[in-house]
Amino acid sequence: MTLNERIAELTAKVEEMKAANQEELEALRIKYLSKKGEISELFNEFRAVSKEEKAALGQPLNRLRQMAEQRMTELKEAVAAVAESAVVRDDLTRTPDPMALGARHPLSLVREQIIDIFSRIGFTVADGPEVEDDKHVFGMLNFAPEHPARDMQDTFFVEKEDGVQKPTDILLRTHTSSVQTRVMTEFAKRLRNGEDGAIRVLCPGRVYRNEAISARAHCFFHQVEGLYIDKNVSFADLRQALLYFAKEMFGEGTDIRLRPSYFPFTEPSAEMDISCDICGGKGCAFCKGTGWVEILGCGMVDPNVLEACGIDSKVYSGYAFGMGVERIANLKYRVKDLRLFSENDVRFLRQFESC
Numbered sequence: 001m002t003l004n005e006r007i008a009e010l011t012a013k014v015e016e017m018k019a020a021n022q023e024e025l026e027a028l029r030i031k032y033l034s035k036k037g038e039i040s041e042l043f044n045e046f047r048a049v050s051k052e053e054k055a056a057l058g059q060p061l062n063r064l065r066q067m068a069e070q071r072m073t074e075l076k077e078a079v080a081a082v083a084e085s086a087v088v089r090d091d092l093t094r095t096p097d098p099m100a101l102g103a104r105h106p107l108s109l110v111r112e113q114i115i116d117i118f119s120r121i122g123f124t125v126a127d128g129p130e131v132e133d134d135k136h137v138f139g140m141l142n143f144a145p146e147h148p149a150r151d152m153q154d155t156f157f158v159e160k161e162d163g164v165q166k167p168t169d170i171l172l173r174t175h176t177s178s179v180q181t182r183v184m185t186e187f188a189k190r191l192r193n194g195e196d197g198a199i200r201v202l203c204p205g206r207v208y209r210n211e212a213i214s215a216r217a218h219c220f221f222h223q224v225e226g227l228y229i230d231k232n233v234s235f236a237d238l239r240q241a242l243l244y245f246a247k248e249m250f251g252e253g254t255d256i257r258l259r260p261s262y263f264p265f266t267e268p269s270a271e272m273d274i275s276c277d278i279c280g281g282k283g284c285a286f287c288k289g290t291g292w293v294e295i296l297g298c299g300m301v302d303p304n305v306l307e308a309c310g311i312d313s314k315v316y317s318g319y320a321f322g323m324g325v326e327r328i329a330n331l332k333y334r335v336k337d338l339r340l341f342s343e344n345d346v347r348f349l350r351q352f353e354s355c
């Protein structure tokens with residue numbers, strides 16, 4: 001067989017090379033590409049041939065070696081891939097690949113923290129519907145019939161099924177104070193059955209208002225309502241509970257101040273500010289130079305509300321407060337744009353778990 005023929009024959013063989021595992025791969029390398037392999041052998045013989053033959057055979061011989069090397073690389077990769085998939089398939093004891101877990105939403109974290117703080121002084125959680133009626137959201141909470149909060153501007157009314165827009169008393173609750181009326185009505189029932197006791201609940205949940213969406217307002221947000229009803233509850237009890245909350249939530253050095261305010265369902269009513277923790281009360285851009293930032297509304301439950309729920313206001317009294325979860329989260333995490341809370345961008349959401 002001439003050198004030329006042997007090059008052609010080996011080229012055909014190299015094209016057909018196959019290896020199922022590492023050992024077969026090594027055997028091929030030795031057979032063709034090692035120092036004593038068949039291709040090296042051809043190169044040895046090539047050195048002895050005439051100039052003319054060299055000119056004719058040089059290229060096919062080089063191509064043969066390149067092809068063999070390239071084919072070996074391909075086979076090596078294929079063998080490695082098979083080996084890897086075999087491990088994945090067969091080893092049932094192998095630790096699973098780590099899963100990319102999400103992070104807890106900042107609003108959930110803040111809500112849980114509020115609940116945790118108040119649960120340490122005896123508060124439990126109560127729930128109520130988001131689609132409510134006028135009576136529970138406004139009427140029983142002492143809102144006058146013409147109160148502006150009832151206006152279409154603020155409240156989303158729910159259309160009846162026939163789709164005809166007509167006055168309806170079904171709406172999306174505008175605050176979680178609506179849960180108060182349900183809890184108090186249940187409590188009154190228990191009292192009528194001769195039971196005794198008190199109410200100490202938190203009502204966390206989503207609320208809706210007909211507002212244009214911007215950095216500072218949204219058509220839905222979250223609140224936590226607090227309600228404490230017992231005999232002889234005083235405004236001092238309210239102040240003490242809120243001072244405890246502020247220190248737990250924002251740090252031991254936090255101070256509070258209560259400013260007189262108005263809510264239909266509490267009398268007297270107040271708004272609570274906490275000392276600005278950025279400037280330590282000196283006044284800065286964040287607290288608009290006042291040294292204080294507003295965080296919640298509160299007050300003593302109006303006797304009219306107690307009576308509307310069937311509780312004797314001469315025997316029972318109580319306090320209530322309501323706070324925005326987004327507001328607290330903004331203060332804790334300095335999130336300037338409310339919309340971030342509902343856009344669910346994981347790059348935003350992943351930042352809070354360890355705060």
Ligand code: DAH
Nearest residue numbers: 175177297298299320321322
């Ligand atoms: N419901 C009020 C609001 O949405 C917040 C509030 C203020 C709740 C005073 C209360 C309270 O319980 O006593 O703006």
